[in-house]
Amino acid sequence: LVMLTRGGYIKKTELSAFSNIRANGLIAISLEEGDQLRWVRRARVEDSIIIGSRYGMAIHFRTDHEQLRPLGRATRGVKAMKLREGDELIGMDILPSSVLANLNGSVTADTEAEDEDETEENSELLENGTQGPWVLIVTMGGYGKRVPVTQFKLYNRATKGKIATKFKSRKGFKDQLAALRIVNEDDELMMVTSRGIIIRQAVKAISPQSRSATGVRVQRLDEDDAIAAVALVPPDVSDATETEN
Secondary structure, three states, X not given: OEEEEOOOEEEEOOHHHHOOOOOXXXXXXXXXXXXXXXXXEOOOOOOEEEEEEOOOEEEEEEOOOOOOOXXXXXXXXXXXXXXXXXXXXXXXXXXXXXXXXXXXXXXXXXXXXXXXXXXXXXXXXXXXXXXXXXXXXXXXXXXXEEEEHHHOOOEOOOOOXXXXXXXXXEOOEOOOEEXXXXXXXXXXXXXXXXXXXXXXXXXXXXXXXXXXXXXXXXXOOOOOOOEEEEEEEOOOHHXXXXXXX
């Protein structure tokens, strides 16, 4: 299991450590005061992980023992990403090794440099086309895009990562990242706003764009509203049954 806290601590613990869970539960991770365990995912040693921050940064690194050594249950973990002051993590997802094998040219880098302008490189990748999966980016201001996973090269853990999106600003509102998820073309997503409005949308309706783009408007919001959460919609079994009949 890979566990990630809001404050940026990550750890990998063998699934067997949770084989005998008592009625009152088991300690899964040791937390610093004020921190919260937010994400838990199953992963294999050969997989990789993508993590996004509120300020629009993302980091992609392997889940092997070199980058993420196994730790016991009652440990805090290690730093996943170097965050700017005031920044926090907003999402993580696992990329299976079968997908990772197709990321041509994605090699682990030692640099912490942030790529401020890669428009030409990113545009070329989009012109070449891709069948996915993509990294879905949705901002609190209602903008979204699908970025090919090939644009997120593998970096070392605990570095700054790379820019995942650029924000559109409007008077009185500073946009931030609301969600980062791995998606495929046939997926659907549900977006919930802070005022309780729910929107369901097909992933393929959101256009693929580069990391340096701001995305397209996925939901028009009132001035005092914002995207609060994004979730993938599981395939509807009943719809599939009706189609077969």
